[in-house]
Structures are given as C-alpha cells and as structure tokens.
Amino acid sequence: MSKSSKLSASNAKKAQALDALYREIPAFECVDGCTACCGPVPFSEIEAERAGLKRIEGSTDLICPFVKDNGCSIYAHRPFMCRLFGTASQVPQLHCPKGGTCENPMSERRAGALLNRYLKLNRR
Numbered sequence: 001m002s003k004s005s006k007l008s009a010s011n012a013k014k015a016q017a018l019d020a021l022y023r024e025i026p027a028f029e030c031v032d033g034c035t036a037c038c039g040p041v042p043f044s045e046i047e048a049e050r051a052g053l054k055r056i057e058g059s060t061d062l063i064c065p066f067v068k069d070n071g072c073s074i075y076a077h078r079p080f081m082c083r084l085f086g087t088a089s090q091v092p093q094l095h096c097p098k099g100g101t102c103e104n105p106m107s108e109r110r111a112g113a114l115l116n117r118y119l120k121l122n123r124r
C-alpha cells in the first residue's frame with residue numbers, strides 16, 4: 001500500500017491536487033544521500049500525514065526529523081519547499097548548495113505563483 005493511499009478520505013482529494021502541483025516543478029535529481037539544504041522545513045497537514053510526521057505546529061526542531069546519515073528518509077514524499085531547491089535559478093535562497101540545477105529552471109515569478117497555489121491549497 002502506498003503512503004498516499006493511507007491518507008484520510010477528506011485529505012485524498014487535496015493530496016491529488018498537491019501531487020499535480022509537484023508535477024509542475026521542473027524535474028531535479030538530488031545528489032545521492034545529500035542533505036546540505038535541509039533545515040527546519042514547513043510541512044502542510046497532508047505532507048505531514050503522508051510522511052508520518054505527528055507534530056507540525058509549535059515545533060522547535062532546528063533540523064528536519066527526516067535527515068538521516070544516508071540522506072532524506074522520505075525523499076519521494078518530501079514536502080513542497082524541499083522540491084524548490086535547485087529548480088528556481090532566479091531565487092538565490094533556493095539555489096542548491098551543491099550546485100545542482102535542472103533543465104528548465106523556473107523564473108522567480110513562476111516559483112512565486114506555485115508557492116501561492118501551494119499556500120492556497122493548504123488553507124482550504
């Protein structure tokens with residue numbers, strides 16, 4: 001059973017919309033085992049549920065709990081913000097510290113538009 005199929009019924013539709021949003025982010029392959037850009041990262045309710053994360057509010061963690069010695073332990077289910085690194089060449093804060101990039105990086109405007117849709121989706 002996939003993690004997405006374990007989602008509560010009320011979140012299943014939102015999860016589909018979220019996956020569609022993920023697919024609009026240009027494809028980017030991280031360096032194997034790398035966690036160089038990982039820090040405290042926001043998870044939406046669906047992303048937390050899918051990753052099996054219990055606590056998303058009021059956390060004081062300074063590092064994401066999924067950082068492991070061999071890389072991100074939920075790579076296929078990493079949240080939206082993690083997926084932006086290396087895919088928006090005009091946004092310095094989103095540059096991949098390992099110098100990775102993708103074939104068709106997003107403009108700042110495009111990245112901002114996707115972020116707004118992500119925030120809107122998670123407010124509903």
Ligand code: SF4
Binds near residue numbers: 031
């Ligand atoms: S985006 Fe770059 S720095 Fe971040 S995990 Fe992937 S390869 Fe590492």
Ligand code: SF4
Binds near residue numbers: 037039065074
């Ligand atoms: S979810 Fe994965 S990629 Fe994102 S910050 Fe955590 S360990 Fe890094």
